[in-house]
Amino acid sequence: MTGNHKDTSITRRRALAVTGGTVAAGGLAVAGYQSAFADDATTTATAEAAATASATSTGGACMTLMSSVTEGPYYLDGALVRKDITEGKSGVPLTLRLTVVDATDGCTPVPGAAVEIWHCDAWGYYSGYTSANPGGSAPAESEDGSTADDNTYLRGYQIANANGVVKFETIFPGWYAPRTCHIHLKVHTGGEKEDGTYEGGKVNYTGQLFFADEIAEQVFTLEPYAKHSGTYTELADDMVYDGGGASSGLLTLKAVHKSDPSKGYKGSLTLGVDPDAENTGAGGGGGGTPPSGAVPTGTPPSDGASPSATASS
Numbered sequence: 001m002t003g004n005h006k007d008t009s010i011t012r013r014r015a016l017a018v019t020g021g022t023v024a025a026g027g028l029a030v031a032g033y034q035s036a037f038a039d040d041a042t043t044t045a046t047a048e049a050a051a052t053a054s055a056t057s058t059g060g061a062c063m064t065l066m067s068s069v070t071e072g073p074y075y076l077d078g079a080l081v082r083k084d085i086t087e088g089k090s091g092v093p094l095t096l097r098l099t100v101v102d103a104t105d106g107c108t109p110v111p112g113a114a115v116e117i118w119h120c121d122a123w124g125y126y127s128g129y130t131s132a133n134p135g136g137s138a139p140a141e142s143e144d145g146s147t148a149d150d151n152t153y154l155r156g157y158q159i160a161n162a163n164g165v166v167k168f169e170t171i172f173p174g175w176y177a178p179r180t181c182h183i184h185l186k187v188h189t190g191g192e193k194e195d196g197t198y199e200g201g202k203v204n205y206t207g208q209l210f211f212a213d214e215i216a217e218q219v220f221t222l223e224p225y226a227k228h229s230g231t232y233t234e235l236a237d238d239m240v241y242d243g244g245g246a247s248s249g250l251l252t253l254k255a256v257h258k259s260d261p262s263k264g265y266k267g268s269l270t271l272g273v274d275p276d277a278e279n280t281g282a283g284g285g286g287g288g289t290p291p292s293g294a295v296p297t298g299t300p301p302s303d304g305a306s307p308s309a310t311a312s313s
Helices: 040-057 213-219
Strands: 028-031 093-102 114-118 155-159 165-171 182-194 197-210 252-255 265-273
Touching (some): 114 165, 155 165, 155 197
Parallel strands (some): 093 265
Antiparallel strands (some): 093 165, 252 265
């Protein structure tokens, strides 16, 4: 089956970047948010109940903390503030709902926090790096037939509402060697929306979100994912995911239609940050390098900003 076997040639690396940390060191707390898709009218009560339950279940502690990890090799400055980041890219629909809370203050919501995400398309290509070989055998990125902007697709910001909630409409990511299926994210505070993007403030957390193997492997048998064949890295062999479940970024996923995965998924997680901490993730280890050593092929349309790409190990 396409893309569903472990790569036994990859050294099992429990990335040093993903070790236990403290809030003061830029730590993040994450936990599944089972009621993340409640109606807006009940969001406040649901968020408060979830935060209280989390605090109670850990004996008064807000959540289990983990350190920030590398931003990886595919980061670009200047992503747009928008809910739908697909730009017409084909794939299994994914609604992603994330709740930002203050891990130093009883998991209270962090309104105004900016959550930035970016991830590859169904064949493993990132915008800004469309010539980078994703490994295995895949069509050229240009063959997908979409009208997506090669410099901006599958990247974006959302600003948290009064309940600390952000919501993105995207597609289930594909994969590239030697990484497992994942989404990158940063949590920013103190800045503001300007010229269509987010400016100023600081990055409180840099991390990655992950998907259960059994769900990812099922998705990868579908079109257009099935056109990318090769050896898919499962969670246990990934260089970043450390096996900690939700506290390590593993999303809670719910199928829109249980009998038909092509209809899409809803993914959710609560992100507990220290608003006083700063961790950009630049220069850290464990993110992998672009398979072909590619450099950005363009710049985001934001004040002519130059892209920054950290191709760290």
